[in-house]
Amino acid sequence: MNNGEKIKLLNEYIEESDNIVFFGGAGVSTESGIKDFRSKDGLYNEKYKYPPEEILSHTFFIKNPDEFYKFYIEKLNCLEKAPNICHEYLTKLEKSNKLKAIITQNIDGLHEKAKSKNIYNLHGSIYQNHCIKCNKSYPPEEIFIKKNYICTCGGIIKPNVVLYEEPLDNNIINNAIKYISNADLLLVVGTSLTVYPASSFIQFFKGKHLAIINKDTTPLDNLANLIINDDIKDVFNYLNKNLHK
Ligand SMILES: [Zn+2]
Numbered sequence: 001m002n003n004g005e006k007i008k009l010l011n012e013y014i015e016e017s018d019n020i021v022f023f024g025g026a027g028v029s030t031e032s033g034i035k036d037f038r039s040k041d042g043l044y045n046e047k048y049k050y051p052p053e054e055i056l057s058h059t060f061f062i063k064n065p066d067e068f069y070k071f072y073i074e075k076l077n078c079l080e081k082a083p084n085i086c087h088e089y090l091t092k093l094e095k096s097n098k099l100k101a102i103i104t105q106n107i108d109g110l111h112e113k114a115k116s117k118n119i120y121n122l123h124g125s126i127y128q129n130h131c132i133k134c135n136k137s138y139p140p141e142e143i144f145i146k147k148n149y150i151c152t153c154g155g156i157i158k159p160n161v162v163l164y165e166e167p168l169d170n171n172i173i174n175n176a177i178k179y180i181s182n183a184d185l186l187l188v189v190g191t192s193l194t195v196y197p198a199s200s201f202i203q204f205f206k207g208k209h210l211a212i213i214n215k216d217t218t219p220l221d222n223l224a225n226l227i228i229n230d231d232i233k234d235v236f237n238y239l240n241k242n243l244h245k
Contacts, residue, residue, distance in 0.1 A: 021183035027190020031084040057164035078108035087114035101179035128160035
């Protein structure tokens with residue numbers, strides 16, 4: 001089957017399903033101009049005083065918030081970014097009641113911007129920030145525009161982003177697993193499925209069709225019924241044009 005035929009088949013799966021769950025990774029946001037942390041030309045290969053995976057760790061944040069925020073403000077500001085065809089298509093699919101949940105590893109808030117509703121941000125979101133001392137919350141502009149990360153109480157403001165060494169939110173994990181295990185079509189998009197524990201979520205799927213859409217192959221390709229190694233934008237442009245035809 002060529003890619004065109006595969007995308008057509010994917011569209012048929014979507015048409016016949018009314019319990020779809022979307023599981024997305026960095027590739028979903030690349031088309032919106034947001035760099036993939038782990039890709040060859042992503043952040044992890046740039047040169048900094050410390051490796052990015054060290055800067056983005058809990059220990060580093062507590063010990064060296066100045067250096068953390070220098071990196072965070074410069075590299076993770078997505079406030080100006082706009083949703084792309086994939087985000088927009090999912091919103092339509094959710095409105096038509098076919099899509100039940102969006103589970104994402106991204107922290108850029110683009111699904112919210114596209115007005116999707118049932119979103120589970122596994123790694124948190126740059127849009128929520130709170131003081132680690134008094135719990136007062138702050139909008140992202142406080143950090144990215146005002147460049148302030150000290151609370152009025154003197155405590156440090158922390159973005160609600162899961163840093164290295166930090167656990168994922170239990171409530172979000174449970175919901176993600178619940179939706180995945182009840183779905184009859186799981187769309188896994190733009191993720192290399194190499195980041196634990198996100199990758200393990202896929203194993204809970206016991207529905208009819210598992211489709212993986214990613215530029216490159218993934219270690220879980222053997223679990224999928226349909227693998228499309230193509231441009232995410234092209235795939236979703238096709239799906240969007242053919243929605244409810
Ligand atoms: Zn405070």
